[in-house]
Amino acid sequence: MVRPFVLWLIWQNECTRQRYHIGNLLHDGDKYVFYYEQSRKRRGLFEALENGYQPHLAFRDMGRKYVSNRLFGPFERRLPDRRRPDFLEILRTYGLPRDCTDMDLLRATGGKLATDSYEFVAPIYVSGNHFDFDFYVAGWRYYEGDRVIQYLKVGDEVHFRLEPENRQDSKAVEVLTNKGCKLGYIPAFYSEFMFNLIQNNGRYMARIESIHFEAFPQRKVNISVYGEFLPSYQTQDLDMLHQISLEVI
Known part of the structure; x- marks a missing residue:
């Protein structure tokens, strides 16, 4: 089985600076899937909700699995514009090739914006033991x-x-x-x-x-x-x- 490209969506409480794993973004080369992480007991969605988290405005339904043929707009906007004059320099900074995917770029940069407290990180992959x-x-x-x-x-x-x-x-x-x-x-x-x-x-x-x-x-x-x-x-x-x-x- 080919494992999908997975990123964890992290939210940080701006007051306590504590961070929580609140969602998962997956890509299998065809479709993108986003859903909230409801299995994690510690530093997961429910603990985040107890500490002030509100669902993302574009993904209000916490029980839904969102599916798209392209990267979701709210996540795509977190990537540096490929038309920027300094885009190749950005790729060099993160050690990425010119043909990197949006998921590669999102993983490397974290997709961080100054206007909110979200960040993408690599998951823990488990196969067997x-x-x-x-x-x-x-x-x-x-x-x-x-x-x-x-x-x-x-x-x-x-x-x-x-x-x-x-x-x-x-x-x-x-x-x-x-x-x-x-x-x-x-x-x-x-x-x-x-x-x-x-x-x-x-x-x-x-x-x-x-x-x-x-x-x-x-x-x-x-x-x-x-x-x-x-x-x-x-x-x-x-x-x-x-x-x-x-x-x-």
Whole structure:
């Protein structure tokens, strides 16, 4: 089965700065599908609703699966205009080829606008007992990232450290260089997954996938993670992850 191109839609509460996985955008090469994420128990749609989230004006029905032959207008408007004189420079900044798709561009840029609190991110893909995902380091500006970024290289291994005493997030996971410098955190919508995996002795490898020296702090360093579950591993989000990864549009 060819897995569809999937992105998670994230909403951030502007007051608390907490982020929630509230929807999924899928593309199989033919149709685009968007629906709200109602399976996730932690940092999902229902928790977001309890913390002030209101459905997107273009997608008011939270129980509907929206289908389109082209990228939905509200998401397409989040992409840089391909007619811009500096469009090729934008592609170079994100390491994208000229023939990249709209989904490639949405994934690389996050589709962020100054006028709202939405962002697209890569999902956690699960196949059998293996998984992979990538993320931009959260909290970059507050730790040692800018001090050591000149010494980082693509392919460098990084390490994760649990921080259960964190008052903001008991499932927080720190991101450290191989020399122990703290770059920041795994974003919260991934952290419970990795926290539980590490606690259950799951195997993983994490490396620097890309470095963007001139990017905004939240898009400076991208980390790729690959790993596998042990047979005893269980998490409340695992069924949801399988559903997203294997869904056929």
